[in-house]
Amino acid sequence: MSKRILIILCSIFFTPALIWFSAQVVSGSDDDHTERSGFLLPQKHSTNLTREQLRGKELYQYYCALCHGRTGKGDGFNSFNMSVPPADHTDATVMSTLSDAQIHQVIKEGGSSLGRSPMMPPWGRVISDSEINTLVAYIRTLVTSGK
Amino acid sequence: MKRIFVILSFLILLFYIWQIWKDYNRPYLVYQKEFKELLKQKGGGEAELDDVKFVVRQRWLEKLNRVDRCETCHLGVEDPRFVDAPQPYTTHPDADKHSFERFGCTVCHGGQGLATSVEDAHGPTEDWYKAISSDNFLENSCSKCHGDFIEQEAPVLAKGRTMFKEYGCRGCHNVQGLERVKVAPPLVKIGEKVKIDWLYRWLQNPQMYLPETKMPNFQLTKEEAADMTRFLIPRVRIKDPDNFEGGSYARGKRILSESRCVTCHSFEGKGGDIGPDLAKVSSKVYPEWLFEWIKNPQAMRPDTLMPAYGFSDQDIRDLVAFIVEEYIDLELEDDVIQQNIQFVESANVGRGKELIEKYGCTGCHEIEGVEDRGEIGLDLTAIGDSHISRMDFGMIEVSHEERTVPNWLYNKMKNPRLFKAGLKMPDFTFSDLEAEALTTYLMSRSKEVVPASYHLHLGERPSDYNPQGEFGEILDNYRCLVCHTINGRGGDLAPDISIEGSRVKEKWLKDFMKTPYAIRPILVERMPRLKISDSEVETLYSYFRTTLVDDRVEKLTGSVKEMSLKDPEVISLGKDLYYNKYACNACHQVNLKGGTIGPDLTSVGERLRTEWIVYYLSDPKAFLKRSIEPVYDFTEKELEALTAFLLSAKEKK
Known part of the structure; x- marks a missing residue:
């Protein structure tokens, strides 16, 4: 009687173990025949900018880069035609003297609103306040050196 | 015996305790506890902290027939304080347009809304094949509600849609609701157009001759390419190619530059991309064919983008003479050409036909003597709904988490014959971004229907503007809409001329059509000199002036008359405002002084109607939405003065 129970118990415990083991062996032997090469995964598009800064970058490249340059050095193709050179957004000493509110105002109301050149036009009727905020955020990332 | 039963019942008891403990200690509880800690750090108040209950939080979206429990762990999605928090607590960016109340999560992101463990919710798991969309393909969901024309809001999806059309995917794959158009040139009488050895080289690798071509690489062997060439060009050419009566090289050169062929064609990498690069064209086509083509391209290929220039026969002969002599493939050696031709001549015509049928060339080309048997590829109408078990990964081992439908599609785009050698789909050599765009578009092909109350169609349905009669014929003949847009239809290389009749003056337009020039100083001259006749220009202008007008401009005539635009004082005020x-x-710029972003304003009064100047100054964005002109809030007086100054700004001689 007890022997029979023992046999039943043994088979209950051992059968799954056996199945598991054989499955391992089979899948292991599979490995030798398959190749992994060539299968690609889509790559993450990495960027150091936040979403806000990215939106600002789009606007900057569309509206500002023509004069201020693609990288913000103030060397856009139109900068050479101007009597007052466009601001260099990479210059840390100048940029650190400007508050976010001031940059916002110059973009919104133009250079003349802060007593600067009217060559910087007012964008307030073209770019919304929240979009100007993204621009300010992006312009802050352009500073490269302390020169 | 008894002892065995005691042990067994003890084991069963343990098993039950373990189950109950497992039920109480759900994995999401860990996240909820951590969230509460985080909330405390962010300064959440007493009441707020009490609100965080340790339960499954679900949204039932009745209309979408979905139950989303994602916010059980993603607790900070609606809370702006969690912008910088790590996942799963991060605030959802730009969530203002899609409220969680109405949309939930899975309708856009995919995944298993009912699940409450990380693996089950994000997938894929054994029983759940629809994993959440990776960021690269996320835009596939947009078209569910926003329709098939969404453009700016889903740029990746829109790019995929355009590519699907332009690469002629529809030729081999059925998609319900999309028309099957043969996107490539018909190959009827191809033997009169191209040289045998060129076709043989082209079939082996089209990108060798034209790197930017949309023709894919079928990875044919030399023998296969030769067989196909032999079938497509069955007879050896009788006409002697050197027999073409040439013209003047120098005059041809001048005509080519005057006609601004470079606007659409590039020559050695410089120029437009509307037509093919012509740097090596004389190694491809016969001069007689080139002559006929330039004379009337639309007769040979009705859907060509090339305008029918009003050249005389002598003009064309000169052009052909110049092109044949100038644009040759210098690396090509004569004895190699002869070898190739001999190899093709000994090839098997019957096998060539079989290959052409096998690879479904008739999906894109019309071919004489080959029956078009319709789409030979998979039906893609609902490819986005596919079960992963339908995707054959062949012998490639892919781990369970990476086995998803979009990943399969992405790899199929990158390397169509990856999963099995000898498949028919050719290699389009897509870049990563292109493959992602196409995969996104394919994933959007789904039979899932959202209720009509969720529909918000974005983007514009293609315009069906199609003028008839004399004007329509001119428009068609010169292919104006390849570059210009009228009422929503056309290209974006040149200005939108939907209200040109309100904008320009008659005399200026007539002169411009005869000798076009660039209105913006930094642009290279692009408008071709079409050799258009006087009566055609007359027809153009009268259509512009009667039909392509805007009442907002026309109504200004009265107020313009009352302005004192000739008054020197007003002019000098305008000058002051301007500078x-x-x-x-x-x-x-005026008289070459000033910036080069906007159009040159010298003598602008001869080009633009006064009403237009006033209209444009008051709101530059009213007509040109993409204009980068800043908008000023001019007073009436300033408007008058600026207009007066602009009209006075004549060319200094």
Whole structure:
């Protein structure tokens, strides 16, 4: 009687173990025949900018880069035609003297609103306040050196 | 015996305790506890902290027939304080347009809304094949509600849609609701157009001759390419190619540059991309064919983008003479050409036909003597709904988490014959971004229907503007809409001329059509000199002036008459505004002084109607939405003065 129970118990415990083991062996032997090469995964598009800064970058490249340059050095193709050179957004000493509110105002109301050149036009009727905020955020990332 | 039963019942008891403990200690509880800690750090108040209950939080979206429990762990999605928090607590960016109340999560992101463990919710798991969309393909969901024309809001999806059309995917794959159009040139009488050895080289690798071509690489062997060439060009050419009666090289050169062929064609990498690069064209086509083509391209290929120039026969002969002599493939050696031709001549015509049928060339080309048997590829109408078990990964081992439908599609785009050698789909050599765009578009092909109350169609349905009669014929003949847009239809290389009749003056237009020039100083001259006749220009202008007008401009005539635009005082006020107050010269030139962003304003009064100047100054964005002109709030007086100054700004001689 007890022997029979023992046999039943043994088979209950051992059968799954056996199945598991054989499955391992089979899948292991599979490995030798398959190749992994060539299968690609889509790559993450990495960027150091936040979403806000990215939106600002789009606007900057569309509206500002023509004069201020693609990288913000103030060397856009139109900068050479101007009597007052466009601001260099990479210059840390100048940029650190400007508050976010001031940059916002110059973009919104133009250079003349802060007593600067009217060559910087007012964008307030073209770019919304929240979009100007993204621009300010992006312009802050352009500073490269302390020169 | 008894002892065995005691042990067994003890084991069963343990098993039950373990189950109950497992039920109480759900994995999401860990996240909820951590969230509460985080909330405390962020300064959440007492009441707020009490609100965080340790339960499954679900949204039932009745209309979408979905139950989303994602916010059980993603607790900070609606809370702006969690912008910088790590996942799963991060605030959802730009969530203002899609409220969680109405949309939930899975309708856009995919995944298993009912699940409450990380693996089950994100997938894929054994029983759940629809994993959440990776960021690269996320835009596939947009078209569910926003329709098939969404453009700016889903740029990746829109790019995929355009590519699907342009690469002629529809030729081999059925998609319900999309028309099957043969996107490539018909190959009827191809033997009169191209040289045998060129076709043989082209079939082996089209990108060798034209790197930017949309023709894919079928990875044919030399023998296969030769067989196909032999079938497509069955007879050896009888006409002697050197027999073409040539013209003047120098005059041809001048005509080519005057006609601004470079606007659409590039020559050795410089020029437009509307037509093919012509740097090596004389190694491809016969001069007689080139002559006939330039004379009337639309007769040979009705859907060509090339305008029918009004050249005389002598003009064309000169052009052909120049092209044949100038644009040759210098690396090509004569004995190699002869070898190739001999190899093709000994090839098997019957096998060539079989290959052409096998690879479904008739999906894109019309071919004489080959029956078009319709789509030979998979039906893609609902490819986005596919079960992963339908995707054959062949012998490639892919781990369970990576086995998803979009990943399969992405790899199929990158390397169509990856999963099995000898498949028919050719290699389009897509870049990563292109493959992602196409995969996104394919994933959007789904039979899932959202209720009509969720529909918000974005983007514009293609315009069906199609003028008839004399004007329509001119428009068609010169292919104006390849570059210009009228009422929503056409290209974006050149200005939108939907209200040109309100904008320009008659005399200026007539002169411009005869000798076009660039209105913006930095642009290279692009408008071709079409050799258009006087009566055609007359027809154009009268259509512009009667049909392509805007009442907002026309109604200004009365107020313009009342302006004192000739008054020297008003003019000098305008000058002051132009140079000092508004610094218009930052972007515009008058007599070569000023910026080069906007159009040159010298003698602008001869080009533009006065009403238009007033209209444009009051709101530059009213007509040109993409204009980069800043909008000023001019007073009536300033408008008058600026207009007066612009009209006075004549060319200094």
